[in-house]
Amino acid sequence: MQKRNKKILSVCSLASLVISSSVVSTGVKAASSQPSSTRISGADRYETAVQVSKTGWTSSDYVVIANGQGYADALCADPLAKAKNAPVLLTQSDSLSSSTIAEIKRLNAKHVIIVGGTGVVKSNIEDTIKSQTGADITRYGGTDRYETSTKIAAAIGTTSKVVLASGQGFADALSAAPAASIEGVPIILTQANSLPQTSANYIKANSGITKTYVIGGTASVSDSVLSQVPGGQRFGGSDRFATNKAVIEGLSSDFNFNNVYVALGVGPNGNEFADALTGAALAGKNKNALVITSNPLSSYTTQLLSDKLTTSSTITVLGGTANISDSILSQLKSAVTNTGSTSGGGGSSTGETKNITSQALSSNFYTTLGKNKQYYTVASGANNDSIDVTLKNTSANDKVDTLEGIFANAKTRYGYVDTTGKLTYVDTPNAEGISLKNDVGRVNARIDMLDNNFKMNGVTGGLKAILGSLGSKYFTPEGYLDYTAIEKEIEANPNDAIGSYSAFYNDLNGQKDSYFNNNKTLATSTPTLTCTIGDYSENVSGLSFTNASNSTTTLYSKNNTVEVNVNALVENLFPAPTTAADTPTDSISAVGTYKVTFDNRDYIVVNVK
Structure with a gap:
C-alpha cells in the first residue's frame, strides 16, 4: 500500500547523517504545545x-x-x-x-x-x-x-x-x-x-x-x-x-x-x-x-x-x-x-519523549558527509531543535533533485542539439557547472547516504548491494546509477522525457520484483535498524517525512517486511512517473521536514532546505 511521493531525500538517508555522529545528550523535552x-x-x-x-x-x-x-x-x-x-x-x-x-x-x-x-x-x-x-x-x-x-x-x-x-x-x-x-x-x-x-x-x-x-x-x-x-x-x-x-x-x-x-x-x-x-x-x-x-x-x-x-x-x-x-x-x-499522563493496558513504554536534535552537534557530525559535502551543508537548526540540511545547487535556478527531473530537463539543461541528437554537457560541465554526470552524482550521493546504515536482516552490503545485484542496465555493480546509461536513454528518446523515465522506472521495478522472488527468505524477514548517536542508541520504529501540508508518509517501519521497506525506500528515491501534463520541475525538490522515531518515542527532526 505504498503511496507515491516525490521526496528524493528519504528519511532513512537523513537518519544515516546522524547515525555515526557524536551528539551530547542532555534530555531536553519536546515542546509542550498540543494539536x-x-x-x-x-x-x-x-x-x-x-x-x-x-x-x-x-x-x-x-x-x-x-x-x-x-x-x-x-x-x-x-x-x-x-x-x-x-x-x-x-x-x-x-x-x-x-x-x-x-x-x-x-x-x-x-x-x-x-x-x-x-x-x-x-x-x-x-x-x-x-x-x-x-x-x-x-x-x-x-x-x-x-x-x-x-x-x-x-x-x-x-x-x-x-x-x-x-x-x-x-x-x-x-x-x-x-x-x-x-x-x-x-x-x-x-x-x-x-x-x-x-x-x-x-x-x-x-x-x-x-x-x-x-x-x-x-x-x-x-x-x-x-x-x-x-x-x-x-x-x-x-x-x-x-x-x-x-x-x-x-x-x-x-x-x-x-x-x-x-x-x-x-x-x-x-x-x-x-x-x-x-x-x-x-x-x-x-x-x-x-x-x-x-x-x-x-x-x-x-x-x-x-x-x-x-x-x-x-x-x-x-x-x-x-x-x-x-x-x-x-x-x-x-x-x-507526551505532556499528560494516561492509563490503560498493553503497549510499550510511555516514557519521556525527547527531541534528540535539540542537542548540540559535535564537529564529527560534519565528517559523516564525506565526499557528499559538495551537495549539502549541515548545521544545527534554530534553537537546536532540528538538523538543517541545505542543498547546494550549482545555480540560482537549479531545482533538479530527482532522476525524473534529470530526464524532464535534459533537452535544455544538458545542451541537446536537434541536428546531432547528442547531449553536450555530459562529462564536462557548462559555465554554471551543470553536467549530466554531476546531476546523476547528486542522486548517487543520496543512495550513498541512505545505504550507510541500511543494514536490515541479511541485507549484506546494504541497499547498494541490492541495486547492484538487480542486473539493471541503469545501475553499476556497485549499486550506483550509471550516468552513461542515462545519457543513452535520453538521446534515444529526446522528445519524450516521461517515456524515458518510465522505461527506467519499469526496468528497475521489474528487476527488483524478480530479485525478491528469488530471495524469499530475505523478502519476508522482519527488519531491524539501530541508530547510534554518541552514547544514545535505540532501535528505529519508523521513518517518515512531513510535507508542507503536514501529511506523513512512512518510509520504514519495523512492522513491515524487508521487501515492503525496500520497495518504499526505492519508490522514495525513484517515484512513479508523472504525466505529460506535469511541468518539468513539479514536485521534484527534496525539501521537506523529516522525522525518525525510535521505539522509546524519542525522535530526530531534519529540515531539508
Missing part, C-alpha cells in the same frame, strides 16, 4: 451520521444506508461508499429518521444503496426513500454477514487485494476501513477459525487477488485461516487497540496525518460501532486514519498518536461527550507531545 481538535456529533448515532455527511459532502449522487443498531452487515460498507464518493447514513431496521431523509435531499442524491437484506433494513425503508426523495434503490444483502460482504465486494469491482477481517466484532474491520477505502479494495469477513464458504468462493473466483491484508491477532483470525488466502499479511495485536495501531502503522503510507478521526472502540453494550462506521467513510474520503479509543485510554493509542501526529495535526472526535469525554480528548491531545 488542535474538533468534534462532529449529534443527539444520537443517526444525527451524528448526518453531521458527518454535512461535514464531508456538499452534494453526492449516491448515499449508502446501513443499519445503525447492528454492525454485522455494515462492516463492509465504507469501501463501497468511497467507490461512489458517498457518505454512510444510518437507519433503524424499520424506521428512517426525518433528518436522514432531509440529508438525502440536501445531497440531491439520485441513488441510494442499502447494505443488508430485508431482515436488517425492512422493505418499508425503500418505500419511504422512494416516495420522499425520488432516489432509486440498490440493495446488497446475503443470507448472512459473510455473503453480504462478498456481494459488496463484487459491486466494488475487480481487485488484486482484499482485506480479511473478523465478522464477529466490529473494531478490526473498521480500523482497516479507511485504508481499504483509499485503495479501493473490499473487506471480506471471516470467522475466527474457519473461512466461510461464501468468502472462500469469492476469493477463489477472483484469481487476480494476490494480496490479503489480514486484520487482527490470531484470536480474531487464526493462522489456519490466514494460510488459506493468497499473499496473507497480518496486521494485528493483543487487543483491538494494538490492532488499530498495527493497521495504521503498517499501512501508514495511505494516510495524511494532518488529521485523524477518533471514535469509541469499546463500550458497555458491545455495539458502539456506529460513529466509527460513518466516520470511516469521511476518513477514507480525506485519506486520514481512524483511531479507536476507550476510557481509560490504551497505551497503544497514546503511543500511536505520539508517533504519528505533530502539534500541527488536528484530532477530530466522532460522537458526543457521552462516548468520548472532553477529559479523554484532553488526554489524546496530550499524548501527541
Whole structure:
C-alpha cells in the first residue's frame, strides 16, 4: 500500500547523517504545545451520521444506508461508499429518521444503496426513500454477514487485494476501513477459525487477488485461516487497540496525518460501532486514519498518536461527550507531545519523549558527509531543535533533485542539439557547472547516504548491494546509477522525457520484483535498524517525512517486511512517473521536514532546505 511521493531525500538517508555522529545528550523535552481538535456529533448515532455527511459532502449522487443498531452487515460498507464518493447514513431496521431523509435531499442524491437484506433494513425503508426523495434503490444483502460482504465486494469491482477481517466484532474491520477505502479494495469477513464458504468462493473466483491484508491477532483470525488466502499479511495485536495501531502503522503510507478521526472502540453494550462506521467513510474520503479509543485510554493509542501526529495535526472526535469525554480528548491531545499522563493496558513504554536534535552537534557530525559535502551543508537548526540540511545547487535556478527531473530537463539543461541528437554537457560541465554526470552524482550521493546504515536482516552490503545485484542496465555493480546509461536513454528518446523515465522506472521495478522472488527468505524477514548517536542508541520504529501540508508518509517501519521497506525506500528515491501534463520541475525538490522515531518515542527532526 505504498503511496507515491516525490521526496528524493528519504528519511532513512537523513537518519544515516546522524547515525555515526557524536551528539551530547542532555534530555531536553519536546515542546509542550498540543494539536488542535474538533468534534462532529449529534443527539444520537443517526444525527451524528448526518453531521458527518454535512461535514464531508456538499452534494453526492449516491448515499449508502446501513443499519445503525447492528454492525454485522455494515462492516463492509465504507469501501463501497468511497467507490461512489458517498457518505454512510444510518437507519433503524424499520424506521428512517426525518433528518436522514432531509440529508438525502440536501445531497440531491439520485441513488441510494442499502447494505443488508430485508431482515436488517425492512422493505418499508425503500418505500419511504422512494416516495420522499425520488432516489432509486440498490440493495446488497446475503443470507448472512459473510455473503453480504462478498456481494459488496463484487459491486466494488475487480481487485488484486482484499482485506480479511473478523465478522464477529466490529473494531478490526473498521480500523482497516479507511485504508481499504483509499485503495479501493473490499473487506471480506471471516470467522475466527474457519473461512466461510461464501468468502472462500469469492476469493477463489477472483484469481487476480494476490494480496490479503489480514486484520487482527490470531484470536480474531487464526493462522489456519490466514494460510488459506493468497499473499496473507497480518496486521494485528493483543487487543483491538494494538490492532488499530498495527493497521495504521503498517499501512501508514495511505494516510495524511494532518488529521485523524477518533471514535469509541469499546463500550458497555458491545455495539458502539456506529460513529466509527460513518466516520470511516469521511476518513477514507480525506485519506486520514481512524483511531479507536476507550476510557481509560490504551497505551497503544497514546503511543500511536505520539508517533504519528505533530502539534500541527488536528484530532477530530466522532460522537458526543457521552462516548468520548472532553477529559479523554484532553488526554489524546496530550499524548501527541507526551505532556499528560494516561492509563490503560498493553503497549510499550510511555516514557519521556525527547527531541534528540535539540542537542548540540559535535564537529564529527560534519565528517559523516564525506565526499557528499559538495551537495549539502549541515548545521544545527534554530534553537537546536532540528538538523538543517541545505542543498547546494550549482545555480540560482537549479531545482533538479530527482532522476525524473534529470530526464524532464535534459533537452535544455544538458545542451541537446536537434541536428546531432547528442547531449553536450555530459562529462564536462557548462559555465554554471551543470553536467549530466554531476546531476546523476547528486542522486548517487543520496543512495550513498541512505545505504550507510541500511543494514536490515541479511541485507549484506546494504541497499547498494541490492541495486547492484538487480542486473539493471541503469545501475553499476556497485549499486550506483550509471550516468552513461542515462545519457543513452535520453538521446534515444529526446522528445519524450516521461517515456524515458518510465522505461527506467519499469526496468528497475521489474528487476527488483524478480530479485525478491528469488530471495524469499530475505523478502519476508522482519527488519531491524539501530541508530547510534554518541552514547544514545535505540532501535528505529519508523521513518517518515512531513510535507508542507503536514501529511506523513512512512518510509520504514519495523512492522513491515524487508521487501515492503525496500520497495518504499526505492519508490522514495525513484517515484512513479508523472504525466505529460506535469511541468518539468513539479514536485521534484527534496525539501521537506523529516522525522525518525525510535521505539522509546524519542525522535530526530531534519529540515531539508
